[in-house]
Amino acid sequence: MTTLLIAVPSVVSAALPRGERADPGRLRALIAASDRQPYSGYAESNGQLGLPDLPNLADVTSLLNGTTRIRAWYASPALSRVDVLTTGSEHSVYHGPEGDFTWDYAANMLTQLIGEPPVRLPRAGDLLPPELARRILAAAPGDPVSALEPRRIAGIASPGIRLTPADPDTTLGQVDIWADPASGLPVRVEVTARGQAAPILVTAFQEVDLRRPDLPATAPERAPSTGYNVVSAPDVADALGAIGQVKLPAQLAGRQLRPGDLGGIYGTGLGSFFALALPRNLGGAATDAAGKAGAATIQLPGGTAVAQSIPPLTLMIVRSTVSRRWYLLAGLVRPVLLETAARELSTLPRSGR
Numbered sequence: 001m002t003t004l005l006i007a008v009p010s011v012v013s014a015a016l017p018r019g020e021r022a023d024p025g026r027l028r029a030l031i032a033a034s035d036r037q038p039y040s041g042y043a044e045s046n047g048q049l050g051l052p053d054l055p056n057l058a059d060v061t062s063l064l065n066g067t068t069r070i071r072a073w074y075a076s077p078a079l080s081r082v083d084v085l086t087t088g089s090e091h092s093v094y095h096g097p098e099g100d101f102t103w104d105y106a107a108n109m110l111t112q113l114i115g116e117p118p119v120r121l122p123r124a125g126d127l128l129p130p131e132l133a134r135r136i137l138a139a140a141p142g143d144p145v146s147a148l149e150p151r152r153i154a155g156i157a158s159p160g161i162r163l164t165p166a167d168p169d170t171t172l173g174q175v176d177i178w179a180d181p182a183s184g185l186p187v188r189v190e191v192t193a194r195g196q197a198a199p200i201l202v203t204a205f206q207e208v209d210l211r212r213p214d215l216p217a218t219a220p221e222r223a224p225s226t227g228y229n230v231v232s233a234p235d236v237a238d239a240l241g242a243i244g245q246v247k248l249p250a251q252l253a254g255r256q257l258r259p260g261d262l263g264g265i266y267g268t269g270l271g272s273f274f275a276l277a278l279p280r281n282l283g284g285a286a287t288d289a290a291g292k293a294g295a296a297t298i299q300l301p302g303g304t305a306v307a308q309s310i311p312p313l314t315l316m317i318v319r320s321t322v323s324r325r326w327y328l329l330a331g332l333v334r335p336v337l338l339e340t341a342a343r344e345l346s347t348l349p350r351s352g353r
Contacts, residue, residue, distance in 0.1 A: 022159035022181060024145040030184025031161075032137055034130060037183040040073045041154065041208030045127040048200045049310050070124050073213040081215060082125035093125060098219040109227040110220060127203050133177045133186035139269050140165055148176055153187045154205040156180050160188075167271035169333050170194075171312035183210060193311035200312065246277035246325065249348065253340040266341070273331025273338060275345070278317075283326025286317045298339060302346035307335055314338050320346045 045068040069085040084091045092103040100113040125131060140163060148160030158178035165172045173194035179186045188204035222228060248264065250257050252275060255267035265272050278286065287295075287306050295308035295315075302322035308315045316338045318327040327345050329338045 020150060020159065021147045022150075022161070024147045024161045027147075027159055027161050027179060027181075027184065028137060028145050031133055031177060031179050031186055032184075034179070034184040034186065035077050035134065037130075037180075037185045037210065038075050038212035039130070039185060039208055039210050040213040041071070041205045043070045043072065043128055043203060043205045043208075044068070045070065045124075045201070045203035048198075049313060068124050068127060070128060072125065072128055073215055074130070075212055075215045079215050079217060080125075082123070082128070084124045091124075093123060094220050096215075096219070097217055101220055103220060107227070108225065109229060110222045111229040112219075114230060127201075129177075129186040129189050129203050129205060132189050132191075132203055133175075133179070136163065136175050136189075136191075136270075137177075139272075140167075142166065143270075148178070151178050151188070153178055154208045156187055156208070158187050165270050167269055169271040169337050170269075171309075171314065171332050171334060172270055173312070180210065185210065191312075196311060248275055248277070249344070252344055253337050271331075271333055271337075273314075273329060273333050273341065275341065276328045278326040278328055280326060283317060283319065283328075286326075286328065287319070290315065290317055298342070300343050300346035302348075305339070305342045305346070307339065307342075309335050316342050318342045318345050320348065322346060323348050323350045325350075 047065055047068075049065060071083045071085060072081070074080045078095070078097065080095045082093045089106045090103075091105065094101040094103070102111045102113065103109070104111070126135070143163055143166045145161045145163050148162050150157055150159045152158070159181050160176060160178040163175040163177070165174075171194050173192045173196065175192070176188075176190040176199075177186050178188040185208075187208060189202070190199040191201040192199045248257060252266050253273075255272070257275075258265045258268075265274055267273065290306045290308050293308060295306040295317075298305045298307055298316075300318070300320075303318065303320040305316050305318045312332045314329075314331060314333055314335050314337075316329040316335075318329065319325075320327070325348075327342075329341055329345075331338065
């Protein structure tokens with residue numbers, strides 16, 4: 001669908017009156033095609049999910065549990081830089097023709113990332129308004145949108161749209177997006193859980209420049225004193241120490257596993273969920289962390305699970321006494337859907353299928 005939207009005539013942008021409500025369908029098309037629009041700017045993302053401290057995922061939970069300050073330079077889908085700013089330090093991600101690199105200022109370390117994992121860990125750059133808005137709209141291509149009152153954001157009189165998810169299994173209630181009326185570049189996104197009034201995630205530019213930034217196309221230069229490392233791009237399975245030989249079933253809770261033998265995603269769109277086999281030590285640690293955060297225990301046909309709903313996210317750690325394995329389930333879905341998947345996982349034989 002994104003490919004088709006790129007062909008939307010540029011005349012669409014001229015039809016959007018500045019400072020007035022936009023036609024929601026036209027603005028949606030502009031937003032979907034806005035990956036062609038260069039920019040640089042400073043954004044802040046504020047998450048209020050209150051996720052528990054799951055083992056080896058502190059960097060991910062911090063993105064959704066507080067304020068993340070981000071400075072970004074985006075020349076094209078093939079060339080960008082994102083800096084996460086912290087007190088007295090910064091962490092940068094460079095994306096260019098020579099691949100991806102990270103720079104850790106505190107450690108004085110430049111790292112080259114090799115490969116593209118099937119399910120990579122979220123990065124701060126994924127919370128930038130343009131990235132988050134386009135990903136959500138791409139995941140819900142047929143869901144209805146309506147017009148919002150325009151707002152002035154980072155000096156831009158920005159019309160807005162509200163996406164209302166149609167999948168009854170998703171716990172997302174609405175996603176509000178405001179964008180530059182000429183280019184469709186999203187400048188603010190608010191994500192609200194179903195049944196709640198206040199958004200649980202807000203990301204917005206505080207300042208933005210729509211001119212093309214001057215970014216070098218070569219790999220970042222490093223000083224002689226700078227450390228250098230080459231690693232595989234981290235994915236969810238690596239971070240959690242997933243058991244590589246365990247293959248998940250082709251279907252759970254009536255949803256098909258997307259291509260890939262290890263931990264992966266079941267279903268499509270906003271109602272999809274993630275599943276992963278965990279080693280025993282991390283399964284136990286994750287269960288303890290979820291229990292301390294108020295998770296409930298569920299009896300399963302072949303074991304037990306601890307479940308925690310942190311709207312809109314649902315987490316479940318499954319312990320199967322049949323296969324003597326642990327599994328992690330997570331998604332922006334109703335608890336009943338993950339409980340169905342957990343029941344099926346609990347009775348899997350040791351072979352995993």
